[in-house]
Amino acid sequence: MAGLNGLKKKVEISPEDQLAEVFISGAEKRIRALETKEKKFVRCTFSLNDEVSQLIDELIVKSQNARVNRSSIVRIALENLASKSPEEIKEIVNQQLP
């Protein structure tokens, strides 16, 4: 082929095939979800006042989930904060820390 491989017009994938590919690739996510998680936990020390400490306990009760613990409430709160835009994070933090 004199080094001219791969120059032919690509066959376009039909919308039906595209939909099928999305569905088929979902299997990988499921397999990942079923894999044993090997998360490593790091023990950190930080200070909370009584009010915040009680708030964590209240949130555990309100979440009505038997698997939730104090660490998971902190993690969920942090993940929620991290999902905000940089501007929103700045605004929230500045509101709490005048």
Add this chain to the structure above:
Amino acid sequence: MIILVGGEKGGAGKSCLSQNLAVYLQTKNRDVLLLDADPQGTTTDWIKERDDNDDLKDIPSVQASGNIRSVLKDLQGRYQDIVIDAGGQDSEALRSAMTIATHMLLPFRPKRRDLKTLAHMEQVLKLAKTVNPDLIARAIITQCPTLPSQVQRILDAKDACKSFGINALNAITTNRNVYDDADENGLSVFEVDSDLKAKAEIKNIANEFLGI
């Protein structure tokens, strides 16, 4: 027809059903291909044992893995029936076969650990039907206990399937040694004379599900 035997639970009897259905279809003079999409290769091993036995009629077979959509598209015009043995987990092979199959048989033993996979299979089936709306999917309760006192267990398993929108066939398979014994020699239940009931079970599945 493209008949997919699959699900998310291993050990429910997918290979056994695929092999016996393939033999049954062949006895009805249908041109059958048996496609092993299970990486464990149980059906491929069975085919090898079968090929070594000159007294048995060969069944054309092929082993494939990963996304088999294009493979099936190519093969569907060449055979009257393709029976696919998909492995016991959600996989690319299972999903890609679901996008092309005409029939899907989901085996569940009447056990909690099997029926717990119904919720996920319901979701996967819903998604598959957006791609392949003509897919006919039915559950089959397999390896059922034969004791009359255990009938309720089978009925409960069928009810559980129905509650997830996956209706179970009336036909069932029961816990019979002949399924295992036949499998070991590359045979099907149609090629051993020791158990007529097992033959009837496979025939009932084919009659009810495939109309053959």
